[in-house]
Amino acid sequence: MLNFQRSLPMMLNYTLDAVMPVHRELFARFDLTEQQWRVLRMLWTSEKTTAVEISKQTLLPAPSLVGILDRLEKKGLVERKRSESDRRKTYVLVTEQGRALQQQVLPLVQDIQIHLTQSIGTDDWAALERILDTIKQNMDDVTLADILRSKSKS
CATH class of the missing domain: 1.20.5 (Single alpha-helices involved in coiled-coils or other helix-helix interfaces)
Known part of the structure; x- marks a missing residue:
């Protein structure tokens, strides 16, 4: 029988539990949740995108994403703009304040990533x-x- 701790889902969960605390500590410094971070991180790599695309790329269910975007908008980090060519479509964009946050946070995330990469080579x-x-x-x-x-x- 396969060893429970050595099954891929459990190894991934154990690894995530080891990796996430330092990330959560960083997000907390900037008053962000993990889900808000995922959305911002994805948006920082695009000019504008739809909630459907954000949901796909961040693996966040669309119903949850609505509240996450509401809170990010309330913090002044993102804004929603209705498409001029298709009124059914709404784009999510990063604000200037969101870009300023990007400049603060990404170097620290890069430091974590470098540490992780160096830990195994x-x-x-x-x-x-x-x-x-x-x-x-x-x-x-x-x-x-x-x-x-x-x-x-x-």
């Missing part, structure tokens, strides 16, 4: 990225029925 980090990307690609859209079907063929 750049070659192992590249291998980890490659392996995780491969797992994700190979599991995208796979169902339990697919796995059971392939097992019965072998």
